[in-house]
Amino acid sequence: MQDQSIKTVATDCTCLNLRKASRVVTQLFDQVLQPSGVLANQFALLAALSLAESVSITRLAQELVMDRTTLTRNLKPLERDGLICIEPGQDQRVRVVSLTEKGQAALVKALPLWKQAQTKVTEELGQDRWQALLSNLSDTVSLLREI
Template identity: 60%
Template sequence: MHVRRASRIVTQVYDSALRPVGLGVNQFMLLAAVHLMESVAITHLAQELFTDQTTLTRNLKLLEKRGLVAINSGEDRRVKLVSLTAEGQLILTQAIPLWEQAQATVKEHLGQQNWQTLLSLLSEMKTLS
């Protein structure tokens, strides 16, 4: 229960910070991941983000509807590739300072030592999947 509550609280902090650009933290993370991986297969993106492909596709479709990402077939038509549009890149550029400010707020609230401990513990969570 504590982990879920903490997750919701942190999500609220980031969602609030990103509201001026019309993004939630999950949308921001998707845009950032697509940006970092450039043109990426949805299946690979799902693996990297530890999410199921159906949920990821649904969330990407919402971003596609807003014109922030493009989803196209790869050389193999069964493979769908996602990439940022110019509008997606612009929104991401505007969102990064807002995300950084939210990150600084969380770090400040926890203190440097607790922040580092939290990052270490969260990194260990990957081994559960």
């Protein structure tokens, strides 16, 4: 009798559908960004750091809607490759993250590739559907992040 319900899991589960789409789109972005040497997630980190200039790990994690400990580990490869710099802040508890020259350069190099990936998505979905998707994703994050 729960057979009906189980079918709706496959078709209607918000989490499953989000994760599927996330996998597909991440693979596309990773592939297109390949020549730049950064992955999709790393590119987003670099972009966020470029805007924030200099920011604590906790604050950056909040902006990216990412667990703080996840961010700590995501920063590791970027630090190892010299794209970012992590220094103690005035408050000795805080560690401040910022882009290095090399990181800034990697971001600039990756930017046209990112636009390419974005264009692929908008071409496939069409502008209207893409706008709607983005808007709904953004709303989802806003509405669910604090419950």
